[in-house]
Amino acid sequence: MVALIRNVYRQLKRKHCIVIKYCAEMLRSETRHYCDLMDGKPAFGLLFDIDGVIVRGKKVLPSALASFKRLIDSEGKFRVPTVFVTNAGNVMRHEKAEQLSSWLEIEPCTFEQYFPRIEVIILFGEPVRWETALQLLVDTLMTDGVPAHPTPHLVYPHIPLLACNMDLQWMAEARMPRFGHGAFLLCLENLYKKITGHNLIYTALIGKPSEITYHHAHHMVVRHAKNIGIEHCMKRLYAIGDNIYTDVFGANLYDRYLSRRNVQESKRIANLERSVEELLVSDTSVWDYSAESCSSILVQTGVYSKGVQNRMLDHSPRDFLPVEEKLRAPKFTVQNVANAIDLIFHKEGFL
Numbered sequence: 001m002v003a004l005i006r007n008v009y010r011q012l013k014r015k016h017c018i019v020i021k022y023c024a025e026m027l028r029s030e031t032r033h034y035c036d037l038m039d040g041k042p043a044f045g046l047l048f049d050i051d052g053v054i055v056r057g058k059k060v061l062p063s064a065l066a067s068f069k070r071l072i073d074s075e076g077k078f079r080v081p082t083v084f085v086t087n088a089g090n091v092m093r094h095e096k097a098e099q100l101s102s103w104l105e106i107e108p109c110t111f112e113q114y115f116p117r118i119e120v121i122i123l124f125g126e127p128v129r130w131e132t133a134l135q136l137l138v139d140t141l142m143t144d145g146v147p148a149h150p151t152p153h154l155v156y157p158h159i160p161l162l163a164c165n166m167d168l169q170w171m172a173e174a175r176m177p178r179f180g181h182g183a184f185l186l187c188l189e190n191l192y193k194k195i196t197g198h199n200l201i202y203t204a205l206i207g208k209p210s211e212i213t214y215h216h217a218h219h220m221v222v223r224h225a226k227n228i229g230i231e232h233c234m235k236r237l238y239a240i241g242d243n244i245y246t247d248v249f250g251a252n253l254y255d256r257y258l259s260r261r262n263v264q265e266s267k268r269i270a271n272l273e274r275s276v277e278e279l280l281v282s283d284t285s286v287w288d289y290s291a292e293s294c295s296s297i298l299v300q301t302g303v304y305s306k307g308v309q310n311r312m313l314d315h316s317p318r319d320f321l322p323v324e325e326k327l328r329a330p331k332f333t334v335q336n337v338a339n340a341i342d343l344i345f346h347k348e349g350f351l
Helices: 002-015 022-031 062-069 093-104 130-142 181-196 211-227 244-260 337-348
Strands: 044-048 082-084 121-123 161-164 204-206 236-241 293-299 332-334
Touching: 044 211, 044 337, 062 093, 062 337, 082 211, 121 130, 121 181, 130 181, 161 181, 211 236, 211 244, 236 244, 236 337, 244 293, 293 337, 332 337
Parallel strands: 044 082, 044 236, 121 161, 161 204, 236 293, 293 332
Antiparallel strands: none
């Protein structure tokens, strides 16, 4: 995720637009020669959320450990291309990989007195002391990146602001959902608006439900397939999560993108700023993707709880509103991750 955000910002500084070509170029070269079906090898990949699907807090959900044993072979290597897609940015990537390895007893793939003007703000996750962070952020945004030397007038538009992890709530060990980074961003948006009279501008929003995140995860599934010896294309993706406003919404957005990607004319999938074409490249013909769908699977071990979730509420990030109701509807709903894997294996005829 860190590398992805850095790449976005580098492209932004060059031409004031976000153009990420490396995914397309690398994916094209890596998938070109892997489209011959091999007997006994899966033609699908898995995108797993972590909190509320695999763990709650530091406790592994009972259904997760045994379920993941089905994804590896007798040598402990993955036999199904698997990627973990989490908005949690509170630890480094290698630390999260070590956590997953410990939790699931597997080995996930991992791919490390004067201040100058602040040129860009990148928000990864909610801080410990919100009031201090909110004060410093608003100061920096209002002073063109030099809070120690405020200008006599408001500088607007403000310096570039990139954010990831838009979950309003997430599930830990507590019985009720906890505030996520999306709640912190909501506070920042409203404070900035109240104080300045202007809307906070996100240069880019990265992380679920942004399609760019699923595009990157798709790329990683293809790479993982190659690494575990699968020599044909991944025809289908399944995204398993516990949040209809990020996991399900994002998977459905990407599924809609996949269903339209062969249309010649340029179409926007969500809003203009968040579309895959805007974030990557306008010429989709250079993408050698073979996936036909990305199916959303909702588990009920995390944020979402049947009978509790009020579907009239809208917890989706501000810049993704309004949201079509059907985009928050999962294709499948199951009790836990074990049921999700059972469902996928049954649909795919994979043992």
